[in-house]
Amino acid sequence: MTPEPLDDGSRDLLRVRGLHTQFLSDRGLVHAVNDVSFSVRRGEALALVGESGCGKTATMLSVLRLLPPQRTRVRADEVSFKGRDLLGLDDEEMRRVRGAEIGMIFQDPRASLNPVLTIGRQLTESLEVHLRLGRRAARDRAIELLESVGIPRPASRFDDYPHQFSGGMCQRVMIAIALACEPSLLIADEPTTALDATIQAQILDLVSELRATREMAMIWITHDLSVVASLADRVAVMYGGSIVETAGARRLFDAPAHPYTRGLLASLPALGGEGRGRLTAIPGQPPDMTRLPEGCAFAARCPHAFGRCGEERPPLLPAGKEARVACWWDG
């Protein structure tokens, strides 16, 4: 399937160039996102993976302009969606893009649901505003959506409040809300962490169908590599606030190039294994994001580090077909 060109003639639905995000904290500036560039085409699924605290959520919240301006600094050479400059939109226009064209699933579902509105109301509200459905139609559609994310007997749970739902049920409500307006881009931040394999498979089927029928594109932030394998066309690996490797999903799993990606893949436990042995973790600690080293951020933990790594930060350079790697080592 070849995506149709967008207004500006390119096939990129979302394009981000040179994104930097910093948080002001009592210990100085936290350099959460450092010169991140990526793009997503219509219908494409990009997975964003990387260690806890490496800047995945901050990247997405910056793109969506959802970080509190008082305590954060965001700058970028380009953040464009369907050829439109998102950084130039006023707040009202941006809200409309977020509600209707970009669906979001936040990492902490309970924090992002409104505790004083019923589950049903939170869904119908956005259907009424963005799709202009009437009350009745919105209710029917909302129940359908809850059913599609596997909430049993949705009509009878429609008037429940979030605290009456389990963790995984709240997560699925978030997913239903994000999909309600038939967005052309879905940004999902760890959307299935609280779901068992059965329901996770159902959700993955659901989004795959939306990709196939409506060319919905996705950015899927996850640490679950089996989800990445079954879902993503392309993977971007982040470390210390920067993308250190990006490649087609198959290629990344078959031949990971960056030492961090290799370590990540090596820490997967096997289901058929002997059970209670020790798991392999990447030794060492993630870098202090207030004082990132001048050279490669992974150098302190990298088994292949050599002189140059400590002095100069490796740029993200092409490495084979549609792949890029930021590493000085060429093993």
Added chain:
Amino acid sequence: MTPLLEVIGLKKHFPVRRGMMQRRTGSVRAVDGVSFRLHRGKTLGLVGESGCGKTTVARTILRLTEPTSGRIVFDGLDLTAASPTELRALRPRMQMIFQDTHSSLNPRLSVGRSIAEPLREHTSMTRGQRQDRVGELMSIVGLDPKLAGRLPHEFSGGQRQRVGIARALALKPDLIICDEPISSLDISIQAQIVNLLADIQEEFGLTYLFISHDLRMVRHLCNRVAVMNEGKIVEMASAEALFREPGHPYTRALLSSLPRRPGPS
């Protein structure tokens, strides 16, 4: 040998109320007759589809939610009949790592103070001792102790989850109920936390009730596994046997829907 924890016929039914008058129109049978025994130094896995009642089991064991009926016996003491004083004395011995960091961490307290809170309440440590212990706890869950002054929202999702783990470990409890303790951590840090849980179990004879949908980790960490479905335990077996030959059709469904394992072969 008497088990450390025994749960007998535990039920929790939530009333369903509808309409203006909030009339009771039925109930959600979140937990519907659950029984199991958990021996000291062992790990019992609790798995099952989202919404099947796992968190409710955990919360009723700790009496954070009042059970509808059933008995919970901890180290020979019937918690359902215990006095508030007796319960308070037991508190430090039973801890929980919550699924949901959003509602379990006070947003206005620095994470250092959150971790120190149980120490302040249940030990006679001095301020300095508490600070040292907080630093030590943060390091063992892979957090930089220098970040103790930050508020929860200044952490990433996985970092917050580790604050919850540090807090549960603070008092060296006998029993830890882990409710999806590693779900928002990347696999390398998952491995680090799971190794840590195994190490302190070995060292201090800790007992875990380990709730997770991650069957690989359950297989890795648990001696026995209970499979729940719609409020009931439908199968209980040693981890090895369960994964080798799941008996209940529901367990088979759960296992067969596991996504395949990626990675270089």
